[in-house]
Amino acid sequence: MEVIKIIGIAFAALIIIILLKQYRPEFTIYVSLLTGIIILFLVMDKLTGIINLLQSLANKTSINSTFLTLLIKITGIAFLSEFAVSICKDSGEAAIANKIEIGTKIIIISMSIPIISSLLEIILKLLP
Amino acid sequence: MDINLLFKIAAVGILVAVLHQVLVRAGREDQAMMTTLAGVVIVLTMVIKEISGLFNTVRTVFNL
Amino acid sequence: MQIIRYIILLLILAISSIIGKMLSKKYVRRLEELEEMQNALNILKNKIKFTYEPIPEIFEEISSTSNKNIGNIFKSAKIKMNNSNANIAWQESIQESTNNLTQEDKNVLMSLSKLLGQTDIEGQISQIEITEKFLENQIQEALKEKQKNEKLYLKLGTITGLAIVIMLC
């Protein structure tokens, strides 16, 4: 059922973009941006469901939750950056898209430093 | 927060285009430019409201 | 609740289109008044040439024959003439009159007042012909402007009304 809604919105946006292209090209970016947002909103509550499932699973077992929250944060960041990158690529600005990518990569790496350090710790503890 | 927002933006776009055409034919290029800019700004504010909404929901979902 | 909103939106649309219509009407009326003024000056010229009537009476007749705005100008000019000379009276009446003439039109008309009461008949007649010529140019320009702007403002009114309505709903 949800899928039909998404496809409907996408097609409507497509038609509008084609229509607007000959009159006002700069509006096409707005329309594509907006459809992206609407579709994401539709999917968002499903996503919260999934994340709650993950969290409940993690609580059952002995995994410490900091790792999991970090992981979810990273997917969130990737999620947003991918949204921006595809919009920039769409409107032809590959340079900006690249910059966004680099920025998010650095942020993700900086966030995952504690994990890497804990990994090294464990390996060192392992070695005799 | 739904499809009608999309139609609203399309409508504003078309109206601005028509207005631009009319003003240009009436010989008032500068005003035509102004109306297009105004149209763009209005649509921009609408879209920005939506973007901020999206960012907030994503922040709460992924508790960034 | 929904209906009230739609009524309000329709109202806004109607108001904006009316404003558009009025703006476009302004040009049309301006042209008519200029033509009306041209006739009035013509009548004035003929009356001065053939009937030797004093100017107030002529103004009286013209004001009665021509339409509202132009008529007012002549009527107020006639009244003012009682306590001041024709020149000042004519200028004041033109300035005060509420009509659609632009400033240039008024300047043209005021140039007429300079010789109104002083010179003899030929001087006045030549003066009136000069102003008529000027008036002719004004009319041509007004015509051009009317054609250009009348449709424009009409459309402008409706479109901006539509835009506002879409924005709000």
Place this chain on the structure above:
Amino acid sequence: MKKNLILLLIIIFYIIIPINFSYADDNTNNNTLKEQEEEFKIQDFINNSKEYTGDFFEDIDIKEMLDNAIEGKVDNSTIFKRILNLLGKEVTTNIKTIVSILVIILIHSILKSISESLENSNISKLIYYVQYILIVTIIMSNFSDIVKIVENTASNLVGFMNILIPLLTTLMMYTGSITTSSIIEPIILFMVNFIGNIIQNLIIPFVLVLTSLVIISKISDKVQIDKLSKFFKSRNSMVLRNNFDYICWNSIFRRNFI
């Protein structure tokens, strides 16, 4: 016909005799046992063993078990029960780790499916790395305590064997196979110690190094460490296999031909 008759007789005779034999000198057995006990200083062996097996067999006293065994009625049901729930303790911890690993993998796959869908590959690759590191850290923490357990069990075993061997050989000595015990005794002692030491301070560190190498090699396929880790792995398994053969060859060959 006569030949298989005789054969039958022998078999019957063979079955009957051992039974009554054990019944015959039951009472004379006790006092000899006592003498042997003092003589061979079984007592310190028992104390020693108690120290090792103290936490496993709380409710079973080794000495009392030993006396029962001597009299011949070994009630090993309690031992099995103990072993079982001992096993249980170990197994439960393992199961818990396995479950957590499973959950991690589940979470990993879900998040991967979300991040994989991202069109640009490098961000999703990055996410894969982070998740991989996360899984490795958790699994490694379990692995390290397992290795610890292996280590001290090995050292316990070696210590235990060192105590047991002299006792066994002396017992063998007295039960008559002097030659075999005299020859086997040094070899076995040497073997036990040698292999125990090998395992303790050669193979276990080796394994540790190997695992860390494997982890690092898995992180990025561009790094060439995995060849190195494969090499280590094969060396390691080879060494272990040799030890095993060495032990088997010694014990089996020695017993049959010497």
